[in-house]
Amino acid sequence: MTLEEEILRRRTFAIVSHPDAGKTTITEKFLWYGGAIREAGHVRAKSGKKFTTSDWMKIEQQRGISVSSSVLSFPYGGCQINLVDTPGHQDFSEDTYRALTAVDSALVLMDSAKGVETQTLKLMEVCRLRKTPITVFMNKMDRDALTPIELMDQVEHVLGVKCAPRTLPIGNGKAFQGVYSFIDDSVHLFQPDSDTGEGEIRKVTGIDDPKLDEWFDAKYLAEFREQAELAMGAMDPFDREKYLRGEQAPVFFGSGIANFGVKHLLDNFVDVAPSPMPREAKERTVQAVEPRFTGFVFKIQANTDPKHRDRIAFVRICSGKFLRGERVTHVRTGRQVRLAAPTAMMANDRAVLEEAYAGDIIGIHDPGLYNISDTLSESEALAFQGIPDFAPEHFSKVYLEDPLRSKQLQQGLRQLSEEGATQLFYPINGPIPVLGVVGVLQFEVLKFRLEEEYGARCRFEGASIYQARWLAGDEREIAAFRGEHSFDLATDKKGNLVYLCPNEFRLQTVEKNYPGLRFEKFHTE
Numbered sequence: 193m194t195l196e197e198e199i200l201r202r203r204t205f206a207i208v209s210h211p212d213a214g215k216t217t218i219t220e221k222f223l224w225y226g227g228a229i230r231e232a233g234h235v236r237a238k239s240g241k242k243f244t245t246s247d248w249m250k251i252e253q254q255r256g257i258s259v260s261s262s263v264l265s266f267p268y269g270g271c272q273i274n275l276v277d278t279p280g281h282q283d284f285s286e287d288t289y290r291a292l293t294a295v296d297s298a299l300v301l302m303d304s305a306k307g308v309e310t311q312t313l314k315l316m317e318v319c320r321l322r323k324t325p326i327t328v329f330m331n332k333m334d335r336d337a338l339t340p341i342e343l344m345d346q347v348e349h350v351l352g353v354k355c356a357p358r359t360l361p362i363g364n365g366k367a368f369q370g371v372y373s374f375i376d377d378s379v380h381l382f383q384p385d386s387d388t389g390e391g392e393i394r395k396v397t398g399i400d401d402p403k404l405d406e407w408f409d410a411k412y413l414a415e416f417r418e419q420a421e422l423a424m425g426a427m428d429p430f431d432r433e434k435y436l437r438g439e440q441a442p443v444f445f446g447s448g449i450a451n452f453g454v455k456h457l458l459d460n461f462v463d464v465a466p467s468p469m470p471r472e473a474k475e476r477t478v479q480a481v482e483p484r485f486t487g488f489v490f491k492i493q494a495n496t497d498p499k500h501r502d503r504i505a506f507v508r509i510c511s512g513k514f515l516r517g518e519r520v521t522h523v524r525t526g527r528q529v530r531l532a533a534p535t536a537m538m539a540n541d542r543a544v545l546e547e548a549y550a551g552d553i554i555g556i557h558d559p560g561l562y563n564i565s566d567t568l569s570e571s572e573a574l575a576f577q578g579i580p581d582f583a584p585e586h587f588s589k590v591y592l593e594d595p596l597r598s599k600q601l602q603q604g605l606r607q608l609s610e611e612g613a614t615q616l617f618y619p620i621n622g623p624i625p626v627l628g629v630v631g632v633l634q635f636e637v638l639k640f641r642l643e644e645e646y647g648a649r650c651r652f653e654g655a656s657i658y659q660a661r662w663l664a665g666d667e668r669e670i671a672a673f674r675g676e677h678s679f680d681l682a683t684d685k686k687g688n689l690v691y692l693c694p695n696e697f698r699l700q701t702v703e704k705n706y707p708g709l710r711f712e713k714f715h716t717e
C-alpha cells in the first residue's frame with residue numbers, strides 16, 4: 193500500500209457523550225464488528241464495572257487491536273479506525289477536551305430518553321470551535337424515547353448543528369419495531385431475540401410504500417410517517433460538504449445494547465467520515481498526505497510509578513509516516529529527539545509499534561521535554577496552532593504546609609501546569625496561587641503528586657470562583673475593567689489576564705456592561 197493509501201484509509205474519531213448514554217456498550221460493539229474481540233459483551237464482563245482508563249489497558253490482552261489509555265485501533269471495512277478515548281465519569285478532565293483536538297470527526301451519542309445532557313454540551317463546544325464533523329447516534333430506542341423531531345430539535349438548538357436524519361425509528365420502547373433508512377430506502381427490522389438484534393433488511397420504494405402497512409403496526413407507522421414528513425419539510429437532505437464543514441450532522445437511531453443500528457452506523461460512518469484532515473500550522477497548512485512526518489503533543493500522562501518521573505507524551509501524527517527510532521526535531525527547543533515507542537502503551541500483541549501514519553496516535557517516552565501543543569517535525573520548522581486552554585470550573589487555593597519547601601512547591605506547580613494537569617492563576621492582588629481544573633477529582637491527583645513527586649505537602653482550600661474567563665477585546669475597556677475588578681483578576685502561566693468571576697450573575701452583568709470585551713471560554717496562544 194502506498195503512503196497516501198495508508199493515510200486515506202485512516203478514520204480518527206472520538207465519542208462525545210454524557211456518562212451512561214452507552215459509550216462503553218457502543219465501543220464494544222464496534223470492536224466486535226472490527227473482529228477485535230470475539231464476543232460482544234466480553235469487555236464489560238468485568239463485574240459490571242464502568243469502563244474507565246484502566247479498562248482500556250486490560251483489553252490489551254485481546255488480539256488484533258492496539259490499545260493504550262488514549263486510543264483503540266482496529267481495522268474495519270478496509271479502513272483503519274482510531275477511536276480516541278474521551279475520559280468521562282470520574283476521569284473527566286482537560287484531557288477529555290484535548291482528545292477532541294486530536295481527532296478528525298466525532299460521534300455524538302445521546303440517550304434518546306434524555307436528549308442533550310451537560311457533558312455532551314460542554315464537549316460539543318470544543319467540536320464547534322474546531323468545526324469538527326459530527327455524526328449523531330440516538331441510543332436506547334428500545335426504551336421509551338422522546339420523539340425524533342424533539343431529539344433533533346435539541347441537537348439543532350442546543351448543540352447548534354443542523355440535522356439530516358439518515359434513519360428514523362418506527363415505534364420506540366416496548367413497541368420499537370425497527371428503523372427506516374433513507375440512505376437506500378429500506379427498513380431494518382428490530383429482532384431483540386436474534387444474535388445481533390438485527391433482523392431482516394427489506395427494500396421499499398419510499399415511506400408511502402404500501403408494503404410497510406403490511407409489516408408494521410398502523411399506529412407506529414402513522415407516527416413514523418408524520419415524523420418523516422416533518423423532518424423532510426424542515427431539514428435539508430444530507431450534504432457531505434456541509435457535514436465536513438461541521439454544519440450538518442447525519443443522525444441515526446438504534447439500540448447499542450441490542451446491537452441494533454450499530455453496524456449501519458459504522459458502515460456509513462466509515463463511508464462519509466473524513467480521512468486525516470489538513471492541520472493549520474503557524475507557517476502554513478499541512479496536508480496529511482505530505483511525505484514528511486509532523487505531529488503534535490495533545491496529552492501527557494505521568495508515569496503511574498512514582499519512583500520514575502518519566503512520562504508518556506501522546507502525539508497525533510499530522511502528516512507522513514512515523515518509523516520507530518527515527519530522529520525528528522522538537523520544534524520549540526530545536527532539539528533532535530529519537531522516537532522510541534513505549535511497549536506497554538502502544539502494544540499490538542505486546543509488540544512495539546514499528547510504524548504509524550498520519551491520523552494515528554503514538555505514545556512516546558517523555559523525559560520531561562514535552563509540553564502540550566509541542567510540534568515534532570522531520571524536517572521543516574513548523575509549529576501547529578496550539579491546543580486551547582479550557583476555562584476551568586473548579587478552583588482551589590494552595591497553601592504550603594512546610595514553609596521550607598516553597599521552591600519545590602513552585603517547581604511542582606509550574607511543571608504540573610506545563611504538563612497540562614492543572615491551570616495556574618496568580619491573582620494580581622494577592623500572593624496565593626489559584627489552581628483551576630475542569631474535573632474535580634484532578635485536585636486529589638495534584639495534591640498527591642505535589643507531595644510524592646516534589647515533596648511539597650500542601651493544603652487545598654476551595655476558592656469562591658464560579659468560572660475563569662480570558663479577557664480579550666478593546667484595550668481601553670480592558671484597562672477600565674482592570675481598574676474596577678482588580679480583586680477578581682489574575683494572570684495565567686503566560687501572563688494573560690483572566691477574570692475569576694465569583695458567580696454567574698456577575699458574569700452576566702459584566703458581559704452587559706462591557707460590550708467591547710470578550711470573556712473567552714477557550715484561550716489559544
Ligand code: G4P
Nearest residue numbers: 211212213214215216217240331332333335447448449450
Ligand atoms: P457509558 O459508557 O456511556 O457510561 O454507558 P454504558 O455503555 O456503560 O451504558 C450505561 C447503561 O446503559 C448500562 O446499563 C447499559 O447496559 C445501558 N445501555 C447502553 N445502551 C443501551 C441501549 O441501547 N438500551 C438500553 N435499554 N440500555 C442501554 P447499566 O445498568 O448501568 O449497566 P449494566 O448492568 O448493563 O452493566
